[in-house]
Amino acid sequence: MRVYIDAMGGDNAPDAIVAGTVTAAEKYPDAEMILVGKENEIRDSAAKQGLSLDGIRIEAASEVVTMEDNPSEAFRNKKDSSLCRGLRLLKEEDGAVFVSAGSTGALIFCATMTVRRLPGVDRPCLAAVLPFETPVMILDAGANLEVKPEYMEQWALIGSIYYKKLFGKDSPRVGLLNNGAEETKGTPLQTESYEILKNMKNINFVGNIEGRYVPYGRCDVLLCDGFSGNILLKYTEGISKVFLGYLKDTLYKSRINKLAGLMIKKDLNGVKEKFNYKNYGGAPVVGLSKPVFKAHGNSDASAFANALGQAVDFVRGNTDRELKSASEYLKKVKDERKSENV
């Protein structure tokens, strides 16, 4: 199993990427880890950290896509970047999976152009996980700001396969983010999507989900436009930090509070961990013909190692057959709609 890694992507690249890759390579000896990027920087980083790169392949790429790069320009003008070259290798060598902690926009654009879409899927999307008791996978978490009901249909089906493999849950419940529970709620995007989703026999649609019930695990897969998904994902990060900050302030407020804090420290860490994105690996780009994962831009070595582990586990799950059959279904639906419209 060949795992391609963007060594230059993310706030802590290449150090965190190199260290995370070394950890994952030890844990998954049957996977071939391939670091793509500036070879000297990768080797220097490993040496500096006292890490051995034995058994890890390095593929040289001279350029780096930054957060400031426009995605389409990055694809056109930075052909020899770790991102573009890694994605090409994934395709050309028939690799298993690609993982990057770099720019989300560039990753999705370049992956769509290089690896191509799964037949039947119009637009790949980002599937991020909200860290609740029941993990909630949001599709789209930010790749497509303007969305059509058919995209929702495609994401519902493909997203269910990803959820099942990543969290080991059969027929995950699919919900539609909306401003009310009733079928008639929302903009035309929601009402038209509802109509399609409720008639799909190959997903477990549970209806509209209001914002207040998202953290309560009323659904596993949550469908929304990328604008709402982006807001929801980032807001969760912000409000969790604010809440943990309030708690910390309380526990440092007086000597007696500090003592109480020590008494419950271990259990409170458990609460903190619930909101730690590092435990949740990466976010898959859903709807491509090969798996591609986005690790958090701020990943440290252990977060990146988790993202790699998640990617490896996903590939091991043998999703090929299921994705192929979903793709066939979606192509058929598209053809039927086309002939109805002729």
Place this chain on the structure above:
Amino acid sequence: MRVYIDAMGGDNAPDAIVAGTVTAAEKYPDAEMILVGKENEIRDSAAKQGLSLDGIRIEAASEVVTMEDNPSEAFRNKKDSSLCRGLRLLKEEDGAVFVSAGSTGALIFCATMTVRRLPGVDRPCLAAVLPFETPVMILDAGANLEVKPEYMEQWALIGSIYYKKLFGKDSPRVGLLNNGAEETKGTPLQTESYEILKNMKNINFVGNIEGRYVPYGRCDVLLCDGFSGNILLKYTEGISKVFLGYLKDTLYKSRINKLAGLMIKKDLNGVKEKFNYKNYGGAPVVGLSKPVFKAHGNSDASAFANALGQAVDFVRGNTDRELKSASEYLKKVKDERKSENV
């Protein structure tokens, strides 16, 4: 100052409404509190709770608008409801303000049809407050799912006046909810709104606000479409409850944790209170020619009394002149655009 109150609206009506009104009437002796609703139920509720209705006027209304009523049908078919009659009295008697804990949709529709819009405003919206260190007022919190850039312009200006009066802060910072900080981010709604907002000299526009920074008080007034606003508002409610639940579970986990919980109980209650909507009174319907406030549907007596207090304070703030000048400005802008388009 005449304060009209929908005695029949909300989950705990009429008891919580009657009790909250009695409390507010004592606190604000110069305001005339007018309970609109089924007179016998109002009197029975007061008697049952051992409350005196001295000094409180009762205006009879035989019907009740429920959560199930379609807003436009409620307006057409329930003319003698506490909601419709209260709003008519507000207009006919030139009252100061109307407060209801009933259906948000019906309140906004009936208020818009009865009290009418402030000239220059196309669509009134709901302005709800997120309970952070710096209160963040979201407009629109759910009244208009499909929004035009001009609505944002109107809400920015009127919302700033409401924020200033409600929170005593001059030139509140106005932000635009978006999926990134750059001017070019978002759908056409966001980019076109940005263009208008940055050129407004009578608001303090601070640019795009990403979801993660909403809880950090980067802006006071947060502009968004009603779909996103509804999701944000309800999600905040849900995630706060989940977080407080995690905390409670931790503090009940063992005897030592329970002891620690007792030691910090008072300070932890402070954290809980930050997320208690009851401390935040009502949500104004912004853009009407008279102030109308929506109290939380689940309001108990003290929450409803707070909402009444907020409404009274708002009216005392003498916003008339400012709202009139904002209205003149918005009319002028509309006229200029019209003549440009001719």
